[in-house]
Amino acid sequence: MIEIVINSDYCKGCSICVAFCPRKVLQTSNHINSKGFMLPEVVNLDACTQCMLCEIVCPDLAIAVTGK
Amino acid sequence: MLKHPMLKYIREEGPAGKRLPFILCPGCGAGQVLNYTLHAVDEIINQPGVKKEDFVFISGIGCSSRLTSHYLNFDSGWTLHGRALPVATGVLLANPKLKVIVFTGDGDAAAIGGNHFIHAFRRNINITVICVNNGLYGMTGGQVAPTTQPFTITPTTPYGNVEEAFDLCKLATVAGASYVSRWTTAHPFQTIKAIKKGIANKGASFIEILSQCPVHEHKTPVEMINALKGMTVSIDKSMNSNKIPVGEFHFAPRPEWTERYEAIIEKCNERIS
Amino acid sequence: MVEAAVKEKKYPGNFRRPYIKAGRHYLEGSEACVEGALVAGLKVYAGYPITPASEIMEHASRRLPQFGGRFIQMEDEISAACALIGASWAGAKAMTATSSPGFSLMQEAISFSIMTETPLLIVDVQRPGPGQGYITTSQEDVMQARYGHHGEGPIIALAPSSVQDMFELTIEAFNLSEKWRTPVLLMVEETVAHLREQLIVPELDTIELIKRKKPQDLNISPETYLPYGHDIVPPMANFGEGYNINHVGLVHSEDGNVSNYSLKVHRENIDRLHQKIEGNVNEIARIESQFLDDCDHVLICYGSVARTGLEAVKEVREVHGIKIGFIRLVTLWPFPEEKLRSLISKVKNVFVPEMNLGMIKHPITEALRDKCDRVISIPEIGALHSPEKLIDQIIKGSTC
Numbered sequence: 039m040i041e042i043v044i045n046s047d048y049c050k051g052c053s054i055c056v057a058f059c060p061r062k063v064l065q066t067s068n069h070i071n072s073k074g075f076m077l078p079e080v081v082n083l084d085a086c087t088q089c090m091l092c093e094i095v096c097p098d099l100a101i102a103v104t105g106k
Numbered sequence: 107m108l109k110h111p112m113l114k115y116i117r118e119e120g121p122a123g124k125r126l127p128f129i130l131c132p133g134c135g136a137g138q139v140l141n142y143t144l145h146a147v148d149e150i151i152n153q154p155g156v157k158k159e160d161f162v163f164i165s166g167i168g169c170s171s172r173l174t175s176h177y178l179n180f181d182s183g184w185t186l187h188g189r190a191l192p193v194a195t196g197v198l199l200a201n202p203k204l205k206v207i208v209f210t211g212d213g214d215a216a217a218i219g220g221n222h223f224i225h226a227f228r229r230n231i232n233i234t235v236i237c238v239n240n241g242l243y244g245m246t247g248g249q250v251a252p253t254t255q256p257f258t259i260t261p262t263t264p265y266g267n268v269e270e271a272f273d274l275c276k277l278a279t280v281a282g283a284s285y286v287s288r289w290t291t292a293h294p295f296q297t298i299k300a301i302k303k304g305i306a307n308k309g310a311s312f313i314e315i316l317s318q319c320p321v322h323e324h325k326t327p328v329e330m331i332n333a334l335k336g337m338t339v340s341i342d343k344s345m346n347s348n349k350i351p352v353g354e355f356h357f358a359p360r361p362e363w364t365e366r367y368e369a370i371i372e373k374c375n376e377r378i379s
Numbered sequence: 380m381v382e383a384a385v386k387e388k389k390y391p392g393n394f395r396r397p398y399i400k401a402g403r404h405y406l407e408g409s410e411a412c413v414e415g416a417l418v419a420g421l422k423v424y425a426g427y428p429i430t431p432a433s434e435i436m437e438h439a440s441r442r443l444p445q446f447g448g449r450f451i452q453m454e455d456e457i458s459a460a461c462a463l464i465g466a467s468w469a470g471a472k473a474m475t476a477t478s479s480p481g482f483s484l485m486q487e488a489i490s491f492s493i494m495t496e497t498p499l500l501i502v503d504v505q506r507p508g509p510g511q512g513y514i515t516t517s518q519e520d521v522m523q524a525r526y527g528h529h530g531e532g533p534i535i536a537l538a539p540s541s542v543q544d545m546f547e548l549t550i551e552a553f554n555l556s557e558k559w560r561t562p563v564l565l566m567v568e569e570t571v572a573h574l575r576e577q578l579i580v581p582e583l584d585t586i587e588l589i590k591r592k593k594p595q596d597l598n599i600s601p602e603t604y605l606p607y608g609h610d611i612v613p614p615m616a617n618f619g620e621g622y623n624i625n626h627v628g629l630v631h632s633e634d635g636n637v638s639n640y641s642l643k644v645h646r647e648n649i650d651r652l653h654q655k656i657e658g659n660v661n662e663i664a665r666i667e668s669q670f671l672d673d674c675d676h677v678l679i680c681y682g683s684v685a686r687t688g689l690e691a692v693k694e695v696r697e698v699h700g701i702k703i704g705f706i707r708l709v710t711l712w713p714f715p716e717e718k719l720r721s722l723i724s725k726v727k728n729v730f731v732p733e734m735n736l737g738m739i740k741h742p743i744t745e746a747l748r749d750k751c752d753r754v755i756s757i758p759e760i761g762a763l764h765s766p767e768k769l770i771d772q773i774i775k776g777s778t779c
Contacts (some may be wrong), residue, residue, distance in 0.1 A: 043108040047191075048126055049134030050321075057328040075132065094145060094294045097137025099110035099125055117625070121605065122632035123639045159621040164465065176635050181618040183468055183626040185461065186491055192425075192458035196465025196473065197618060199423045199449040200616045204469065204619050225454040367449055374444040 040088060041104045042080050048100035051075030055092035055101050061085035062090065110189040113145040117179050129172055133327025135172040135291040135317025136211075138236045142294055142315075143173075143207065143236060146301035162197055162206045166190040166214040169245050169319075170238035173209045188218030194233045202232065202364035204217040205305060212239040212253040216272050220252075227310045229282035231363040234311045235283075238273060240319040248322030259323075274314050279356045284309035286356040290316040292335040293352065300354070309362045316350070397445055404578045408545040408571045409434035410657065411578050412476070412502060413442060415549035419588060422448040422471040425462035427455055427481060430514045431569040432504040433477035441753050456481035460488035463499040466490075468626060470617035474551055476502035478569075479520050480511065481676060483527070490528035495626045496613065498556035498591060500549070502565040504572045507761050515761060516569040518544035518682055518734040522741075524564050525712045531649055533656035535663060536564040536712040538681040542576045548709070554589040555663060560612050561656060566711060568734065570683040570763060581627055591615050607648075608633030611655050664715035667707040668722055670696065676728040676777055677751075679719075679743055681708040684732050684764060691769035699770075701777050703730075711739065716746040723750050728776045732757035732764050 042063070049071060056064045056078050063086045067079035078101070080086075092101050118126050124237040130137045151158050161180050165171035167187035174182040185193045194206045215223050215237050216219035226233065242260060243249040250267050253274065257266045279286045285307040289297040297315055304311030315336070325333075337349055344351035399414040406414070412435055413421075424443055426436035436452070443450040448471075453459040459475045466473040477485065482503040492499055503524070507517040520527070524536040535555050539548045548565060556563040592614045596605045599614065601622045607613050613633075616622030629637040630645045656663065670692065671677070680688040685707040692705040708720065709714070729751045731740040737756035744754045755776045757769065 041108055045107070045110070048128075049195045050127065050132035054133060054327055054331065056136070057331070073127075091294070093110060094141060094298075095138055095291075096110070096141060097130060097132075097134050099112050099116065099141060100127075102108045102110045104108065117623075118634055120632075120634035122634045122636035122644075125636060129638060159619055162469075162618050169683060174625070175563065175629075176627055176631075176637050179623050181468075181622070181624055183465070183495075185464065185626075186487060186627060186628070189457065189461040192453060192461035193465035193468075195426060195451070195453075195458075196423065196462030196467075197469045198465075199451060199462065200466040200469035200471035201619055221454055222458050225458070268669065316521070347435070364449070367444070371444045371447055371449075375447070 040083060040086050042083065042086065043102045044077055045100040046071040046077055046080070048098045049075060049077050050098055051077055052097060053078065054095050054097065058091045060089065060091065061087060066096045108248070112141060112148065115144050115147070115179050116177055124288065128177065130169060131321045133318065133320045135240060135315070135319070136173060138294070139170065139236060139238050139315050139317060140173045142297045143301055146298045146305065149302060150305055160203060160205050162204045162208065163207060164190045164194045164197065165209040166211070166219060167245070168243070169232055170209050170211040170212040171214060186300045188214055189222065190214065191219060191222040191233070191235070192286045195226060195229070195231050198231055198233065198364055207234045207305065208233055208235045209242070210235060210237050212237065212274065213243045213251045216252045216274060216277070223277070224281040227278050227283040227312065229363045230284055230309045230360055232308055232310070234301065235313065237312065237314045238317045239274060239314050240317045241271070242319060242322055244319045248319070253342060255276065257293055275312065278312035283312045283356065284359050285311040287354040288314040288316070288352045290334040290338055290352060291318060292331045303371060307359060308365070309359055322339045388479060389471065398583055399580050400584045401580050403596055404580060405575060406542055406578050407434065407573065407575045408542045408567070409500040409573070410438050411542045411545040412549045412565070413438040415546040416474055416500070416553065417442060417446055418583060418586060419550045419553035420472045422446070422475055423466035423473040424448070424475065425453050425459045425466070425473070427453055427459045429456070429478045429481045431506060431572055432476040432478045432502065434572065435502060435504070438729060445552050454753045456484040457488065460485040460501065464488060464492055464497050467497045467499045470619070472498070473559070474500035474502065474506060477505050479508050479517070480503050482520055483524065486528045489534070490530055490532065490561040492734060493528065493532035493534060494628050496560040496607070496615070497562065498560055499558055499562050500552050500565065501562065502567055504567045504569055506569055513601070513761060514569070516683070516763065517761065518684070518738070521566055521711055521735065524566055532652055533597060533713055534564060535559065535561060535656065535710070536566050537709060538566050538711050539571055540683050540685045540707070541571065542574055542578050545571060546578055546580065550588070554587065557589045557591045558612070559656060559659070559663065560591060560615055566682065568683050593617070595620070605633045606635045607652060611651060620678045660713040660715055661717060664710035664713055664718060666715055666718050666722065667709055669705045671704040671722055673702065675702045675726060676730065676772065676773070677704040677706055677723060677726050678730045678732070679706045679708065680732050681711060681739065684734060687764050687766050687769060688732060690766045691773060694766065695770055695773050699774060701773065703773060703777070707738070714742045714746070716742065719743070719746050720750060725750055727752045729754045730757060730773055730776060731755070732759065732769055734759050734763070736760070
């Protein structure tokens with residue numbers, strides 16, 4: 039079972055992970071964290087191939103995917 | 107909670123409180139460069155014979171230099187504006203076995219640090235210089251930098267920049283760096299590979315990473331990353347293109363400073379005994 | 380592997396045994412300084428040529444590799460000072476020598492070393508200023524030693540008067556820098572750097588050497604280590620020992636955190652730095668004195684002026700019967716106000732000869748404001764005072 043966790047304390051809603059994901063697993067949501075940033079959310083977990091791109095490109099180390 | 111794998115190299119908090127989230131702006135390219143660097147270091151640390159305590163991070167002053175400040179779970183020094191390279195040189199003089207990685211920015215390295223830039227590469231001292239180039243002075247408000255394109259409007263060039271920009275990779279190559287490459291934040295895997303090669307190179311390595319400053323350019327991070335991808339082209343295809351070439355420009359290992367000096371120490375001690 | 384080019388080169392002859400032998404020597408002040416530094420454990424020298432300090436650097440370049448140390452001539456004084464910072468962080472005792480214009484360039488690095496509590500030694504072989512001034516002797520940087528770096532933050536500065544001092548005070552300077560985790564300045568004049576005279580080196584194992592306190596020595600683990608905590612002089616971990624020390628130049632908490640700024644954190648940081656040195660001035664600062672019993676006047680001096688000063692005092696006492704005492708400040712900063720006050724009960728005139736237009740006369744006046752009738756500054760620019768001039772001034776001052 040693949041797990042994608044977004045750390046709402048660290049995420050700044052930059053959406054880079056959303057843009058880089060090759061399978062459109064993520065989308066910017068309407069969830070606002072305590073700092074006022076709109077967090078990404080998982081909308082298509084089944085499409086995730088665990089390529090780990092979202093983890094690699096995140097400027098805040100705020101997203102994690104269970105590894106292969 | 108499942109955590110980002112690179113957080114094991116970060117000091118998330120200490121007795122005086124939390125240190126994260128990073129002080130960097132949302133979508134800052136410097137944060138991505140930190141992520142890429144930690145990925146590269148992580149791969150090297152897992153090689154046999156490599157010790158985590160041998161890694162030392164030195165930075166100057168600026169947004170990219172904040173990457174050391176107080177975040178890293180490594181030996182680090184957040185030093186003076188433009189002077190990361192001489193401090194890194196001093197570290198190696200005291201202990202040449204350390205793996206010294208320098209975070210610097212375009213203003214830090216090429217303006218105030220310009221002199222040290224050319225000499226560190228001339229000496230081919232064993233450091234890996236990671237230069238986050240966003241074409242301006244981020245920390246102080248977006249002023250013009252030696253890497254800003256002509257005609258750009260910035261807080262100190264309100265009528266347009268009248269100067270040409272440095273090509274930092276050319277500068278590093280001519281100064282004498284033994285490994286020079288340029289990538290952008292839009293090229294994560296290539297950047298990680300380049301940083302690994304830079305660390306492995308016994309000599310002065312220069313890795314320039316074109317990076318976005320969304321706040322001072324008034325664009326979204328994603329827009330800027332797409333632009334970085336669009337404005338660059340791989341070196342082998344750059345002949346007939348106006349785009350910025352990216353890739354490995356120069357790789358010519360040559361005698362490293364501490365190696366040459368080691369020969370002197372050996373010789374001196376020979377004569378004494 | 381020894382490169383062919385290196386093999387062929389002729390090395391400077393003079394391969395005397397590593398450490399200077401105990402006994403009598405005839406050396407230049409510059410050489411004595413380096414020999415003292417080597418005895419103290421110098422391992423890194425980063426320098427830049429400048430008259431009249433270049434001899435110190437040249438001597439270090441010859442001697443350091445004989446001890447397995449590393450010498451480098453950097454591209455300017457700023458990078459020389461910065462290299463010392465990196466070397467010290469990686470565990471080495473590091474020094475450089477410069478002159479007044481280079482000393483000005485190093486001020487930012489000095490300020491940074493005070494804040495990061497980095498032990499290192501900077502020798503300033505003073506020459507007249509301002510600007511390029513001239514290349515002979517002066518004491519014109521002594522105020523800059525304390526106040527030249529931006530911001531608050533105390534510093535230790537010593538003033539050698541002889542070649543013997545160049546050897547001994549260099550060792551003392553390293554000991555002070557390691558013990559108090561601070562940069563130390565050796566305020567030399569061109570006179571003493573270029574002077575050749577007798578040096579007596581004691582048996583080396585009688586010389587006390589101090590090394591920085593490390594967290595390992597106090598059984599502090601890397602997980603609980605506070606880079607700016609545990610003690611008023613925080614134990615210092617070196618790079619490469621697994622302590623993950625973060626050196627930072629912004630005001631910080633004891634654990635090195637720079638993002639929880641508050642005036643409280645700021646003031647505690649600055650207070651501790653200040654108390655560390657100024658609060659321990661009586662332990663750190665040294666004064667030498669003679670003829671203080673029942674003296675009517677006193678001459679206070681430092682550096683090579685002390686040689687002329689002592690001669691003048693002796694002659695004035697013996698030939699002219701004026702009861703004048705002699706004080707030599709070995710330590711200029713932290714200024715030993717309490718010690719100075721304790722040496723003097725009440726005098727008429729305090730004479731302060733300096734090779735500048737009057738600098739240390741200011742803290743002296745402040746310290747002895749209620750212990751003397753007046754402070755008479757005896758300035759001299761560009762050369763040593765002659766004993767006759769001092770004797771003249773003392774007699775004039777004492778009789779009117």
